[in-house]
Amino acid sequence: MRIDCKHVWQHVSDYIDGEIDAQLRAEIDHHLETCEICSAVLDSTRNVMVLVADDRVFELPTGFSDRLHARLEEELAKG
Amino acid sequence: MNAVPNPEFEADCIRRILAGEKHLFHDLIRPCERPIYFMLLSILKNEADAEDAAQETAIKVYRNLHLFRGDSQFRTWVLSIARNEGLGRLRKTESRGEESLDALTDEQSGDFTPAVLTSWKEVPADALERKELSGLLRKAIEGLPEIYRNVILLRDIEEMDVRETAAALGVSEGAVKVRLHRARALLQRDLASRLKGFAPKRARLFKW
Numbered sequence: 022m023r024i025d026c027k028h029v030w031q032h033v034s035d036y037i038d039g040e041i042d043a044q045l046r047a048e049i050d051h052h053l054e055t056c057e058i059c060s061a062v063l064d065s066t067r068n069v070m071v072l073v074a075d076d077r078v079f080e081l082p083t084g085f086s087d088r089l090h091a092r093l094e095e096e097l098a099k100g
Numbered sequence: 101m102n103a104v105p106n107p108e109f110e111a112d113c114i115r116r117i118l119a120g121e122k123h124l125f126h127d128l129i130r131p132c133e134r135p136i137y138f139m140l141l142s143i144l145k146n147e148a149d150a151e152d153a154a155q156e157t158a159i160k161v162y163r164n165l166h167l168f169r170g171d172s173q174f175r176t177w178v179l180s181i182a183r184n185e186g187l188g189r190l191r192k193t194e195s196r197g198e199e200s201l202d203a204l205t206d207e208q209s210g211d212f213t214p215a216v217l218t219s220w221k222e223v224p225a226d227a228l229e230r231k232e233l234s235g236l237l238r239k240a241i242e243g244l245p246e247i248y249r250n251v252i253l254l255r256d257i258e259e260m261d262v263r264e265t266a267a268a269l270g271v272s273e274g275a276v277k278v279r280l281h282r283a284r285a286l287l288q289r290d291l292a293s294r295l296k297g298f299a300p301k302r303a304r305l306f307k308w
Contacts, residue, residue: 030214034281040262062214065292066284070256072295073287078237079257081137082147085154089133090126092155096162097122 024048029059033066105131110174118166125165129158132175135258136182139268142249143186145242153189157182172267179254179268212285215292233298240290248283255280 029049035041036049053060072078113128136157141150161178168177241252254265255276262280266273 027213030285031281033214034284035277037284038262038280040277062288065296066214066288069287069291069295070284072233072291073237073241073252074256074259078234079138081134082151085137085151086130086133088151089155089158093126093129093158093162096159097125 024052026052026056026059029053029056030062033063036063037067037070105173105175107170107173111170114165114168114174125162128174129161129178132178133158135175135179135254135260138253138257139179139182139250140186142253143183143190143246149189150186153185154182157185160185173264175260176264176267180270183268183270212282213289214285215289230298233295236294237291240287243290244283244286248279248286251276251279252283252287256284 029036029052032041032045032049036046041049053063110128113124117124117128133154137150137154140153140157141147144150144153157178160181164181168174241249244252250269251265254260254268255262260268262273262276266276269276271279
């Protein structure tokens, strides 16, 4: 069975997470071999995920941890 | 930088804290600090409020530690407390019910088709040193509807698995997968063409 681009797009996220069965994976892999558009969609989705996961994008505010533990210390001292 | 949960360390820590070694609570909560803060930032959308709510969450976790039963992961339990803290504050400040907070439902139709673009292989991770790129990414995530933003934060940024994400948000695993798919598609559409411009130029071997 041949699957079309829309079908591939519906499963991009599960494909990346390895959450699809072997048969569907094989069909998508087969489709990707010849479809540049879907390959680009897959690569770009994965790239966006890699970038947003980078610690430099979401950093805790400076001193956050110190202030949190100072506040906790007060609580712990209450007995 | 996502601490892997260590249930044995946590269980031992909790037992000792409850037995009087209170100072160990600092070590117990430390691996949860990041996810607590970003969960709250995602709900409250304000750094100062998120920090205050994060401190309040940590104190509630400490006060209620004897109630933790160990049938979920400690971090999951902590994040559900953080989420309740955040939603409680939103309700207070904006006097609106949870219906409107979660107004966007999973049945919501929308255009989740990806941006079609030519190949983009290199990840411009080095460009993250430039504030411009980090800002672009943060803005895109902040612009997502709440139900998608939470899922992206927990799954892709804090790298929690589907089960834990579902437990922390109080939704089914199926809903997490659907939301994640849509959230990633929205981000891809919003960001792909703009991020491509940050991809490194192919290195030239000779510079003359």
